[in-house]
Amino acid sequence: METTVHSTAPSPLYSSSGKFLGAAIAGLLPIPRLLPPFQRYPSQAIVFDEINRSRSRLRSLATTLAASTTVPSNGSTAQTPDVAGYHPSSNASAINPFGLKALEGGFDVTELPVEIVCEIFEKFIEDDLQPKDPKNDDPAGPLVARSCRSDPTILGQICSRWRAVAIDLPTLWSNIYIYNPKRSQVRLVDIWLGRSANKPLTLAFDYNWSDEACDLKAASNILRSFASHLERWRIIDFHIPLQLLGTLSRIAHIPKTPVLLESCYLGFNTSLRYLYKPHFGPLIDAIWRVIHASPNLHRVKWGSTGLDKVPNHAPFHQLTHVETYLDFSIDAALALLAAVPLIQELSLSTITSPSEIAPESGTQLLLLQHLRILIINSRSTPACSIFSSITCPSLQRLEINHRSLAGEAPQSMSELVHLLQRSNCQLQHLDIRDRYLSDDELALLLPCSALYSLAHLLVSKNQISDQVIQLLMKKSDDGSHQVAPRLEKLVLDFCETTDGLLSKVIYSRWHDTATSSGTLRCAHIWPRNGYGPIDKDFFDTHTLR
Secondary structure, three states: OOEEEEOOOOOOOOOHHHOOOOHHHHHHOOOOOOOOOHHHOOOHHHHHHHHHHHHHHHHHHHHHHHHHOOOOOOOOOOOOHHHHOOOOOOOHHHHHHHOOOOOOOOOOHHHOOHHHHHHHHHHHOOOOOOOOOHHHOOOOOOEOEOOEOOOHHHHHHOOHHHHHHHHOOHHHOOEEEEEOOOHHHHHHHHHHHHHOOOOOEEEEEEOOOOHHHOOHHHHHHHHHHHHOOHHHEEEEEEEEEHHHHHHHHHHHHOOOOOOOOOEEEEEEEOOOOOOOOHHHHHHHHHHHHHHHOOOOOOEEEEOEOOEOOOOOOOOHHHOOEEEEOOOEEHHHHHHHHHHOOOOOEEEEEEEEEOOOOOOOOOOOOEEOOOOOEEEEEEEOOOHHHHHHHEEOOOOOEEEEEEEOOOOOOOOOOHHHHHHHHHHOOOOOEEEEEEOOOOHHHHHHHOOOHHHOOOOEEEEEEEEEOHHHHHHHHOEOOOOOEOOOOOOOEEEEEEEOOOOOHHHHHHHHHEOEOOOOEOOEOEEEEEEOOOOOHHHHHHHHHOOOO
């Protein structure tokens, strides 16, 4: 049973990403100025406000147009005005039947200055207000992102002027996400790539891991189209059937380099019909060599079929964000840390074996000057084994997920405490998942001064007892909490405590808007065997939102 307690604040009318770029946008785009600058209109505030309201109208319009767009039974896309090159009537008022009304001030929304139209279009493809899981359906065409349902081709169906602006706005077409590749997407991908002009590309490719859901011929054509623009790749996130390994490996023979590439995840998925074979290894390595040749690559995810260790040709000196799905010994993990001096975020999975080299007294500590986020997954060998060899003065977020069997060596928090103390850092976020972690070890860690500014705390173990809850309630003489006094979010799994303690710890820390006391705004509490009557009454009658 889970109890979730949270509070919410009023949302702003629009996100900071929607700040208006005005004339600067027009100066960057190859679009002729069709109307006077927007500064000349009577009320600039009215125009800005209309952008926000127009987006919701555009979404309603998108739904209407999408419903009227047919997909033939053969899987190809019907020729919409945008795709087929048809130019609809130039009458700007044609948009009004769909519900876009004229602005206050006497001009129609379709006659907005190009700068404002571009701003509306770019906000239209933002991922907010959209269903967050595109896998709920099976789109016939490309998407702009995994979490965005907006279709920029719809903008070309409103009026000829807006169509011209949309086609000449490369940022609308430079993000392409393909899910469950199909024939209807092949030509659209080429159209989007053409309209993206020379803009850097963000490309994602995924499927539901079913051989039947992925049209391999269409997928191969799409990957070839992507590969033909290798020099413009900026971010790629590819989850590819192993059957397409040969297609993607052709990038090793293209006389181009992904000079703009900043971030890469590459995963090959096997199936019962197509299993991994040893001779695939050199092909996968050749692909990674091309990826690693980018002088701008700084974010990578390593670990998939055919990759069982960190590639030795990686550009370690320029990497800032590394996520791995590989097995490490303590020695190998430390060797990786030593090789990436600029590392800011690191996720290690999984520490499976201890050090083979006995540590020498007086060994110099490894200084990770820029490391802000450290996520360590370990199995059998405790994650804390790595802490005695590093110093992390910028560390803000630490996640430890240790999986072990009963009877194996328990994890000690003393090395973590020493790490935090000598690093002189202030953690903001701490997650500890360790089934067999003792309350005594947790009680050793939580009062650490490095946790004074902690805003997020998650503890998941076999049993959280009264000892931990009472420690979280303990106060100093001035009335402040001794442990994590600035805590805003608390997650406790498998609590087995005296009835009433859970409600007390939340009530004692909860933020009171009227008095500005307390800091806790969100709590997830999982009792191991259900609440006692006092706690149950508290959580049933207090909807602290």
